[in-house]
Amino acid sequence: MVIKLHSLNEVIDCIVKYLKINLKGIVKKVGIADAVGKYLAEDIRASMDIPPYDxxxxxxxxxxxxxxxxxxxxxxxxxxxxxxxxxxxxxxxxxxxxxxxxxxxxxxxxxxxxxxxxxxxxxxxxxxxxxxxxxxxxxxxxKKGEDLRRGELIVSKGTLLRPWHVGLIASQGIPEVLVYEPKACMFSVGDEVIDVGKVFSPGKVYASTTYLVLTYLKELGFRVRFMGFIGDDEEAIVKLLRKSLNLCDFVFTTGGTSVGERDLTVRALRRLSPEVLYHGVALIPGKPMAIAVVNGKLVMCLSGFPVAALAELEVVLKPLLSRVLGMKFFEPRVIGRLGRRLSTSPNMNYLIRVKVSKVGNEYVVTPLKITGSGVLSTLVKGNGVLLIREGSTGVDEGDLVEVTLLSNVEGGGCG
Missing domain, CATH: 2.170.190.11 (Molybdopterin biosynthesis moea protein, domain 3.)
Incomplete structure (x- = not known):
């Protein structure tokens, strides 16, 4: 069986149309001291002038x-x-x-x-x-109102709250704010997957993808309920998908998304009669991802390979959350010169791990690996990712490219 690959825009546009997220269920009022690191679910306007007098x-x-x-x-x-x-x-x-x-x-x-x-x-x-x-x-x-005027928008909905936002909100005497805290259920599929702390044996793999996805979702503000590890059992997967959908508005799975005999996750998902389901996206790594809407709720079946799962979250989930909830993601970017040519197919999107270095007054971008969806170490050895969107046939050595940074850039000497 060959997976048909769908464009990212098509997938995201269609999923947005079918999603029916219950906002009351994913918005929570918290004290401002507990709001840092969460995404704001309301506009905050100044209730008074700052300063309130000359x-x-x-x-x-x-x-x-x-x-x-x-x-x-x-x-x-x-x-x-x-x-x-x-x-x-x-x-x-x-x-x-x-x-x-x-x-x-x-x-x-x-x-x-x-x-x-x-x-x-x-x-x-x-x-x-x-x-x-x-x-x-x-x-x-x-002067009165020199810093803020009463009624002025001071922090907009979807903003990731940092300490300075909290300080600004506190200057208005506001004790609580609404933040997004969507509930997500997650489980991992595969006879070969074992939890950390278990004794390793040949044929098994530790649950690196599980913990990458789990912590990624938490960093986005999700309250994640981990439903456990499950083997390659279609009936058991169907049962756990149904249970997860009864508990949460968002469901994430890892593993079992390809087309092998033991890849049963997507087959189980189809049995739930989703309003819409895509299996296969034009993304490398991450082609076999499945995404669906079941009873208005989002189900993402991610790759069992960690780098592919990360690519799927970065390139599909984040744009969805921006469209549906207005979440604004802080993603530091730099422009640098590509260290070697990258050849790509015009009908695919590529998320490429790179190492960004400062040489003299400019940044140099060195690709680490184009393929290899399980090579997790490249995310640590590198410090950024380069997204090449469909329509491109590649990027030449020396071309300027925009990189999203994952960690600090070292260097800056004369080179």
Whole structure:
């Protein structure tokens, strides 16, 4: 049996049409301290101006600009100090001409204040200060709403929340936010697969793909329920697929997606009468992947080989989540020169593991391996992936290519 390969765009567009995700079931309200590392499920708008009032950004004296505009070292301006405002005070002072009020960094400014003279920019004597040099209007002043205006969008839906997002949300006094926490069920298929910690024997393989997929999903914010390891048994696979679909909106399997006699996962999936099912995508590595929608829920049957499974998640799952949930994935990229030619078929997509190095002022991209869907070590030996989309017949040595980084780039010497 030959697997018919479908274009990525066709697969993703069709799956999106049939998916009917229950948003209430995948959105959770959490305290902002627990929201970091999760994807925001709502727009957050400013509920107040920041700063909420004009305030000083210096330790010094609040003044009326016109009083000090013409001061000179040879003829300093004398201003009477009529009060003091600390950071946590709001006394409602109103400055008059010829007056100054002592302020600290962060202090609310009195009405009519239009500049702050730094402490070191004047001389204090008793109840007066002497200003020897002028400052520009609004010097040392942070204006109300200068940072944020009430109603302004401050963090958009789908954003991966980092500490600085949380700090910004906290500045609005918001204690909780909605985040995506979709429930996923996952299991691995194959008589040969054994869990880590078990005694190894010939003919067996440790569950590297299982743990790669499991942790990948967790990193995307999924709450994953691992359903276990199952042998090459069609009836057992059908039963576990049904159970998983009753528990979760997303189901992921690894192994059994090719066309051998013992590849039974896709055969079992067909027995569930999916609304749509694709078996075979134009992706290297990852061609035998199957993806379906059953009762509005997503089922992805991933390769049992780790690099192929990763390619399927990167190139298929992420775009789906972006389309359906609006999730925005932070993927640092660099432009570099290809170290050797890559020949590709125009009707295929290729996710190629690469090593990016800094040589002088430019990046050099060295392909590690085009094929070999089980060569997991190339993901660690390399530090990036290069996606060549269908329609291309290859990339020549020396051409500029865009690489998604998986880890840091070393180098930067003269080369």
């Amino acid at each position: 305030r000083s950004v210096l330790d010094g004296y609040a003044v009326i600009y016109e009083d000090i505009a013409l001061t000179r070292p040879e003829s300093p301006v004398k201003l009477r100090v009529v009060g003091n405002v600390d950071v946590d005070e709001f006394k409602g002072y109103e400055l008059r001409r010829g007056e100054a009020i002592k302020v600290s960094t962060g202090s609310p400014l009195p009405r009519n204040a239009s500049a702050v003279i730094p402490k070191e920019g004047c001389v204090a004597q008793g109840d007066y200060i002497y200003v020897y040099n002028p400052v520009p209007p609004n010097y040392g002043v942070s």
